[in-house]
Amino acid sequence: MWTEIGKSMTHLLRSPMPLSAFALPKRLVVSFPLAQLLHRHTTPKPFCSRMSATPSTSLTHSISLPTQLGQPVQVLAAPGLSDSEFRAAIESSLFRQWLKNLECENGILANGYMTLTQVLIQGVDMFGKRIGFLKFKADIIDKGTGNKVPGIVFARGPAVTVLILLESEGTTYAVLTEQVRVPTGRVVLELPAGMLDDDKGDFVGTAVREGGCDEELGLFLYRGCVDKNIITQLEGKETGCVKHGELIKVRVVPYEKLWHTTPDAKALMAIAIYEMAKKEGLLPQ
Numbered sequence: 001m002w003t004e005i006g007k008s009m010t011h012l013l014r015s016p017m018p019l020s021a022f023a024l025p026k027r028l029v030v031s032f033p034l035a036q037l038l039h040r041h042t043t044p045k046p047f048c049s050r051m052s053a054t055p056s057t058s059l060t061h062s063i064s065l066p067t068q069l070g071q072p073v074q075v076l077a078a079p080g081l082s083d084s085e086f087r088a089a090i091e092s093s094l095f096r097q098w099l100k101n102l103e104c105e106n107g108i109l110a111n112g113y114m115t116l117t118q119v120l121i122q123g124v125d126m127f128g129k130r131i132g133f134l135k136f137k138a139d140i141i142d143k144g145t146g147n148k149v150p151g152i153v154f155a156r157g158p159a160v161t162v163l164i165l166l167e168s169e170g171t172t173y174a175v176l177t178e179q180v181r182v183p184t185g186r187v188v189l190e191l192p193a194g195m196l197d198d199d200k201g202d203f204v205g206t207a208v209r210e211g212g213c214d215e216e217l218g219l220f221l222y223r224g225c226v227d228k229n230i231i232t233q234l235e236g237k238e239t240g241c242v243k244h245g246e247l248i249k250v251r252v253v254p255y256e257k258l259w260h261t262t263p264d265a266k267a268l269m270a271i272a273i274y275e276m277a278k279k280e281g282l283l284p285q
Helices: 002-008 083-091 093-102 203-210 228-234 255-260 265-279
Strands: 029-033 048-051 060-064 073-077 114-127 130-142 152-155 159-168 171-181 186-190 193-195 217-225 248-254
Touching: 073 083, 083 093, 083 114, 083 130, 093 130, 093 152, 159 228, 159 265, 171 255, 217 265, 228 248, 248 255, 255 265
Parallel strands: 073 114, 159 217
Antiparallel strands: 029 217, 048 060, 060 073, 114 130, 130 152, 159 171, 159 193, 171 186, 171 248
């Protein structure tokens, strides 16, 4: 989605930067992560895995986690899941990142009070050659009570969204997208957003390329000054990947009206963080 919008705004875009690294031109104020300070980086421990020799009617996989050595985790395929889908699932960045999260500093398995015994891979949705959505059920046991912790997982990975504010002739405008959202049964106005296409955590690259559970959402801000004709050109512009069925239009609304223009949670969160950042003096002038 962001490919087409990006072509229309090439002369405006700059690389987002952290708050501590501003070196700003006078006319353009460029984007940065709105919630950067909320994230803590931890280095997950590695894990080992191997395929088990099993009958052709039963697909299984064994994983050894550093936090529970001697207690291998059995990964099973639900009936109907093909061998290629099963292998793609256990090798996917979605599944491997979930395993790493379990053992990070604040991970479920980090303190030794719980243990992962089994994972049932239930469903795989492919986006081309990569997995877009992964559904599985994890059996995690509380050692103190012996009870299972609710463990149904819908994995789709990290995504990004961008609050784009364009100032023109004394008015600040917000850029939205209007697109069909089948799960809601509605046409929805929302902030430009997209899922990450790779394992690099490249929030900025994804936002520029795409502009549409376990999901982590990176919130970014872009501010720029444009001529009024740019606002006119963007309003109603059709974009998105037609061959993938994306029916998307760009909408431009005054920023002051954004909060009651859309119920999009991404937009409301971005507004809240943006306004608080202004109040605390964290935004460049």
